Amino acid sequence: NLAAVARDKGHTVIADDNRPLVVPAVQQRVPASVTNFQARAVLMGLPSPSGGAGRTMFQDVDDAIRLIGGVSVQAWEHAYEVDRSGPLVKLMIAKLGMTEARADALFITASSVSA
Secondary structure, three states: OHHHHHHHOOEEEEEEOOEEEEEEOOOOOOOOEEEHHHHHHHHHOOEOOOOOOOOEHHHHHHHHHHHHOOHHHHHHHHOOEEEOOOHHHHHHHHHHOOOHHHHHHHHHHHOOOOO
16 A cells, blocks of 8 residues: 555655655754743653653653752753753753654654643
């Protein structure tokens, strides 16, 4: 099935009169930053990779930041924006064993959240 193959390869299939047209998927730009609210909203909606029942990724990040303490807690709680290339994000990627691609996807998703 052409549609299934195209989706697997990251393409969009547009069917016109039963003649499928395969179009490369649009690359989404990773935002340089998202608001703290947007970041938190996305993390609250994702299950924890650690697999704890009912636990969210927000809880994993929150726990990791509180273990670090100091100014990291203040940044997590009070910063208006979360910078994709900022030290807090880099630290969380390392602490949680997250890939750069996964962090990019979280930022892309967060950028679409509105209050």
